[in-house]
Amino acid sequence: MDLTYTPKEQAFRAEVKAWLAENLKPELAQKVKRGQHLSKADMEGWHATLNARGWLANHWPKEHGGTGWSAVEKNIFEEECCLAYAPRVLPFGLSMLGPVLIKYGNDAQRKHWLPRILDGSDWWCQGYSEPGAGSDLASLRCRAVREGDHYIVNGQKTWTTLGQYANMIFMLVRTSTTGKPQEGISFLLIDMNTPGVEVKPIHLLEGTHEVNDVFFTDVKVPAENLVGEENKGWTYAKYLLTYERTGIAGIGFSMAALNELHDIAADQNRAGRKLADDPLFAARMARAEIELENAKTTNLRIVSAAAAGGAPGPESSMLKVKGTEIRQELDLLKKKALGVYAAPLVPEAFEPGFNGPYVGPDYAAPIARQYFNNRKISIFGGSNEIQKNIITKAILGL
Amino acid sequence: MDFNHTEERQMLADTLNRWVMQDYPLADRLAAGKSETGYAPAKLSALAELGVIGALFNESDGGFAGEGFDLAVVFEAVGRGLIVEPLLGSAVLAGGVLAAAGSDEQKARIEALIDGSATAALAHFEAGDGYDPAYIDTRAAPFADGWVLNGEKAVVRNATTADVLVVSARTKGQAGDADGLSLFLVPGDAAGLTMRDYETIDGGRAAEVSLSDVALPSSALIGAEGAAAAVLEQVLGRGVLALSAEALGLMEVIKDMTIEFARTRKQFGVPIGKFQALQHRMATMLLEIEQARSAVINAAAAEGKAGVARERALSAAKVTIGRVGTLIAEESVQIHGGMGMTWEYPLGHFVKRLSMIGHELGDEEYHLARYIALGRSAA
Numbered sequence: 001m002d003l004t005y006t007p008k009e010q011a012f013r014a015e016v017k018a019w020l021a022e023n024l025k026p027e028l029a030q031k032v033k034r035g036q037h038l039s040k041a042d043m044e045g046w047h048a049t050l051n052a053r054g055w056l057a058n059h060w061p062k063e064h065g066g067t068g069w070s071a072v073e074k075n076i077f078e079e080e081c082c083l084a085y086a087p088r089v090l091p092f093g094l095s096m097l098g099p100v101l102i103k104y105g106n107d108a109q110r111k112h113w114l115p116r117i118l119d120g121s122d123w124w125c126q127g128y129s130e131p132g133a134g135s136d137l138a139s140l141r142c143r144a145v146r147e148g149d150h151y152i153v154n155g156q157k158t159w160t161t162l163g164q165y166a167n168m169i170f171m172l173v174r175t176s177t178t179g180k181p182q183e184g185i186s187f188l189l190i191d192m193n194t195p196g197v198e199v200k201p202i203h204l205l206e207g208t209h210e211v212n213d214v215f216f217t218d219v220k221v222p223a224e225n226l227v228g229e230e231n232k233g234w235t236y237a238k239y240l241l242t243y244e245r246t247g248i249a250g251i252g253f254s255m256a257a258l259n260e261l262h263d264i265a266a267d268q269n270r271a272g273r274k275l276a277d278d279p280l281f282a283a284r285m286a287r288a289e290i291e292l293e294n295a296k297t298t299n300l301r302i303v304s305a306a307a308a309g310g311a312p313g314p315e316s317s318m319l320k321v322k323g324t325e326i327r328q329e330l331d332l333l334k335k336k337a338l339g340v341y342a343a344p345l346v347p348e349a350f351e352p353g354f355n356g357p358y359v360g361p362d363y364a365a366p367i368a369r370q371y372f373n374n375r376k377i378s379i380f381g382g383s384n385e386i387q388k389n390i391i392t393k394a395i396l397g398l
Numbered sequence: 399m400d401f402n403h404t405e406e407r408q409m410l411a412d413t414l415n416r417w418v419m420q421d422y423p424l425a426d427r428l429a430a431g432k433s434e435t436g437y438a439p440a441k442l443s444a445l446a447e448l449g450v451i452g453a454l455f456n457e458s459d460g461g462f463a464g465e466g467f468d469l470a471v472v473f474e475a476v477g478r479g480l481i482v483e484p485l486l487g488s489a490v491l492a493g494g495v496l497a498a499a500g501s502d503e504q505k506a507r508i509e510a511l512i513d514g515s516a517t518a519a520l521a522h523f524e525a526g527d528g529y530d531p532a533y534i535d536t537r538a539a540p541f542a543d544g545w546v547l548n549g550e551k552a553v554v555r556n557a558t559t560a561d562v563l564v565v566s567a568r569t570k571g572q573a574g575d576a577d578g579l580s581l582f583l584v585p586g587d588a589a590g591l592t593m594r595d596y597e598t599i600d601g602g603r604a605a606e607v608s609l610s611d612v613a614l615p616s617s618a619l620i621g622a623e624g625a626a627a628a629v630l631e632q633v634l635g636r637g638v639l640a641l642s643a644e645a646l647g648l649m650e651v652i653k654d655m656t657i658e659f660a661r662t663r664k665q666f667g668v669p670i671g672k673f674q675a676l677q678h679r680m681a682t683m684l685l686e687i688e689q690a691r692s693a694v695i696n697a698a699a700a701e702g703k704a705g706v707a708r709e710r711a712l713s714a715a716k717v718t719i720g721r722v723g724t725l726i727a728e729e730s731v732q733i734h735g736g737m738g739m740t741w742e743y744p745l746g747h748f749v750k751r752l753s754m755i756g757h758e759l760g761d762e763e764y765h766l767a768r769y770i771a772l773g774r775s776a777a
């Protein structure tokens with residue numbers, strides 16, 4: 001065992017740091033740090049910046065535009081991006097659909113869609129969940145019926161993240177109702193501009209518009225947009241989910257959140273001393289930090305053990321549960337640390353270009369909202385209860 | 399011992415709960431919280447007519463109740479109803495100061511608070527230092543025949559709509575000294591008083607209050623100069639009780655919603671309430687809420703007493719509410735899945751209020767430290 005980074009890895013970290021310093025615009029990082037609204041252009045712009053350097057799809061195989069980085073290098077990259085407050089790379093095309101097409105798509109699909117993910121021609125969203133099919137995803141009912149060269153799609157998807165910006169959606173659809181529910185699911189790519197597709201906003205409890213309902217009425221989809229084989233979509237769907245889960249663990253996000261927490265605790269006072277020196281609060285911060293340090297190593301152990309270039313199997317469920325618990329604890333502590341200034345809601349502060357005056361400290365505005373919003377991370381990508389069911393079955397064998 | 403409320407109290411609770419059901423639907427409460435005033439003045443009048451505000455004052459102050467258990471009963475219903483009208487700030491806190499320390503002339507203002515024709519707000523806490531009530535930097539200096547005030551107050555709920563503010567200021571000493579704090583009655587339209595108001599994340603409005611050479615007559619001083627710490631301890635303690643009871647009411651609603659959801663939401667062909675992994679967690683919610691209820695009862699029983707036993711029971715309630723509140727808020731959303739995350743479904747609004755109660759009048763850690771310190775001084 002050796003937990004030290006090799007000289008090569010250290011040099012790599014320095015390279016990433018230097019590149020970020022040069023290419024991540026301070027205004028953009030500031031927006032991310034301040035929890036301000038990122039426009040579609042902001043997100044697309046960051047993808048383009050990374051793509052120009054060849055680092056956007058760093059986890060893809062080299063022949064499709066990946067980097068060939070080791071698990072440790074990918075980790076270093078993610079950490080540095082989070083610590084520098086780079087916008088997050090949207091997972092839908094890069095971490096979800098990309099790996100599925102690479103593994104299960106045909107040549108024509110790879111040739112057509114992968115470059116479009118890289119150059120930003122397409123904005124993908126994920127059409128898995130339905131009102132009746134959340135944890136029990138395999139019970140999904142959105143129907144696709146083959147008619148000649150096309151599928152005709154009818155039904156509804158829900159919770160579609162950033163669907164309001166997307167022009168493409170990858171879908172799980174029902175193509176057969178005989179046999180086990182898992183055996184009648186297919187993986188279909190749909191152009192959101194096709195007649196019959198309708199997107200309606202869902203507002204989250206803290207007031208943001210991040211998710212949507214998507215309705216499909218007699219939507220005509222070319223049959224060539226079927227990925228893999230008809231009725232085999234469940235296999236691809238599960239493969240995708242292991243990538244999604246590993247991403248949600250968000251160790252890099254927690255590292256950045258821990259830094260912020262320490263900054264806040266060094267700035268806030270309680271009973272005439274720094275909050276950081278309050279023994280009760282300091283103990284909670286320290287516990288969160290210890291959990292995070294442990295999780296970093298667990299994460300590296302699991303990711304390194306996975307086959308080169310692949311995603312971990314059921315172990316991704318462990319990462320997801322622990323990773324989200326730590327992120328949520330840090331969100332809670334940040335909110336606590338604000339004291340009375342957690343309450344003010346100043347919508348202007350989320351708009352780009354806002355420079356104050358703030359209510360309370362300049363870092364306060366997004367924190368309570370983030371705490372409420374991040375309750376989602378233990379729900380989506382398969383809820384933490386579902387992850388524990390997977391661990392129980394697949395790892396414990398119970 | 400008797401663990402039943404008196405008939406009068408039970409009736410008041412029933413009346414208030416019924417009124418919320420019939421006359422104040424959630425959509426209206428949310429709209430009131432989002433409105434320019436941050437609450438619905440007409441609903442405040444209706445609450446006054448129901449006797450809800452009078453129940454928060456004792457007879458000698460023009461009310462008809464005012465004991466710890468009266469506060470507990472009213473505020474549990476406030477929580478159940480997610481009521482946004484300024485009962486805590488206006489009646490319990492600002493009105494409480496007037497009742498505890500006001501001159502006859504100052505106390506005369508309580509009548510208008512009780513009948514709902516006026517509101518008041520307590521502008522006490524400041525940005526510099528969390529929740530310790532002695533960390534006050536706002537200054538009051540003698541000036542002409544009266545006083546001049548300078549300073550800043552943080553996150554004062556319903557400040558801009560208040561007819562008068564009760565403002566704490568230092569007449570001697572420095573932040574952290576209990577000695578030297580004084581309380582003043584400041585008209586909402588006083589020269590030199592400016593406010594920046596905003597929404598709060600749990601619905602309603604608050605403001606940053608700035609006092610710049612606010613000149614007041616000598617009659618503005620409430621109680622004895624420099625001796626406000628004891629008054630504040632008395633009144634903030636009643637506020638802690640009210641908030642704890644409000645949290646209890648919120649938790650009851652949240653628990654009921656969660657159980658109802660678990661009964662009706664089906665996944666894998668069965669109601670999710672059939673999964674033992676969730677059953678045990680809902681059982682824990684129930685156990686913890688009962689612990690919280692006992693904490694509120696302990697605090698209500700102790701509120702009328704004096705000394706360390708009172709303060710310990712009040713801090714114990716806030717510690718319990720803080721811990722259990724976080725648990726109930728987080729578990730209920732989790733058990734609802736995506737549905738619990740939406741604006742449209744009621745749960746989130748109750749959860750946000752419950753969660754933000756932890757940021758008023760001291761959080762779990764503040765009251766835990768206070769509880770420890772009180773214990774030592776009693777020994």
Ligand SMILES: Cc1cc2nc3c(=O)[nH]c(=O)nc-3n(C[C@H](O)[C@H](O)[C@H](O)COP(=O)(O)OP(=O)(O)OC[C@H]3O[C@@H](n4cnc5c(N)ncnc54)[C@H](O)[C@@H]3O)c2cc1C
Nearest residue numbers: 126128129134135159161376380381383385732733735736
């Ligand atoms: C903000 C947000 C963004 C999302 N984005 C997307 C997206 O872009 N695309 C997409 O397809 N989906 C998305 N989702 C949907 C997400 O994947 C689902 O919310 C999730 O799968 C849970 O489903 P559900 O909400 O229907 O909850 P339910 O499945 O109804 O679950 C309710 C509760 O029951 C528990 N439960 C269910 N089954 C069991 C069991 N067998 N044992 C124990 N407990 C159980 C759950 O853990 C949960 O606590 C998003 C959700 C949110 C909140």
